[in-house]
Amino acid sequence: MKVTIDADLCQGQGRCFSIAPNLFGFDELGNGVVIGDGILTEGTLEQARLAQSNCPEHAIFIEEDR
Amino acid sequence: MTIKPPVEDFATDWDHTDPQWVQDPYPIWEDLRQRCPVAHTERFGGGWFPATHEGVSMVAKDTENFTSRTVVVGNGRPDDDALPAPIGVAPPITSDPPFHAIARRIMLPALAPGPVNELEPQVRALCRRLLDNLGDHEIINGGMDYAQYIPPTVIQQLLGFPAEDEETFREFVHVIMEGVDHPEEERIEEFAPIEEYLRVQIEDHREHPRDDFTNYLLNAEIEGNKLQDEHIAGTIILTLVAGIDTTWSAIGAALWHLASHPDDLARLVNEPDLMPVAIEEFLRFYAPVTMARLVKHDMEYLGCPMKEDDWLLLGFPAANRDPAVFKDADKFIIDRVENRHVAFGLGIHRCAGSNLARMELRVAIEEFIARHPRFELADPSDVTWAPGQVRGPRNLPIRILR
Ligand code: HEM
């Protein structure tokens, strides 16, 4: 499982990095960035989902394993 | 001023300055969502108001069909001699693509989370000082004596202007906010002392550089060229216009809510970890800012026959109450964890000051409830709400309970 941010959609609303500061950070402009490779574990999936459901721009994507 | 007839049906004759809308707009929007959902008016020379989240987000993201040339609904349209889009009079808020991105990019780094977090101790000290000054009076004015003092001084600190100028600066802010829609000649005269003050401050920052927003702007470049002093002064004025009554309205509305909902106040006092979630719910439920666009050309949009230069009132606060997107949209839920609210707008014009605004709101509420864990409205009928596109309580008498 992997989380990504679509940089074209992200407007730096800053919800992701306040909700899940271990998964998301911000760049010089305050836009959201994924920390590291974005691979999620059982433990971090829920946080990633929470950030996703709070992003007003629908810019966060989670690729689920099947 | 001409007296306008009261609105009888907001679906065909909306007016966001009508007393009913100013006092309590939420039932009006809910009614429009159920039967319209895009309202029309002949007032202000013609305009539209989508009351749904879907309508608001479509328009906010559509810079092909709508222009930000002016974002405040009035009777006239901007003069021909005003700087036309894409640059506009107050970049980036009144700019369209492609220039918008250039003007916005210049501001963003200085308002990103890093620099904003550094201001937090100063903001906290300011809130404590204001509470000290209010002393142990039984009744205090949470609007005029607290919320309205915080943002001007925070912007002054952000800009790195001398602390002893606090009163002068607050006076300037007052002139700017009262004067935004005064006729051009009057405004030039009223703004002259402000421009002179800014000129002196900019010069002082040039001679004695330090780490603040003013020096940041002095160092900024567009395509290898430094910004002209007028551009710097203009950007500073924009932070005053966009960053002050917006934020004090948000602080005031949160205090109003806590003063009238003792259960929520008690929870917030006892569970400080709730604060970040609660802040987002304050922003959703009492979103203070409504913006506007102008229709670029005649078209059929959202099922409506829109004409060039019609207004489009962009109701972020209405979108935040749409039950299609928010469960129990009309309920304030202090621990609402899923909250995709749009109080700071959507798309390319998303509030550049949102990190700062959130920090101010959080610190102002944290400090207020730490000092006064129990309080109530002294007289609910005495509370007045500001009319227009920025909504928040102005007069807010609060009784401190001991
Ligand atoms: C709670 C407080 C605030 C709220 C609710 C708020 C809301 C908004 C909204 C809805 C927009 C979008 C405008 C549009 O779509 O046309 C906006 C834009 C903007 N805001 Fe704020 N704002 C707040 C505080 C601030 C502060 C503190 C600052 C500056 C220090 C600021 C600076 C700006 C700027 C520069 C823009 C224009 C961005 C652009 O056009 O790219 N705002 N704000």
Ligand code: SF4
């Ligand atoms: S919440 Fe969404 S818009 Fe905001 S910074 Fe994160 S990804 Fe970007």
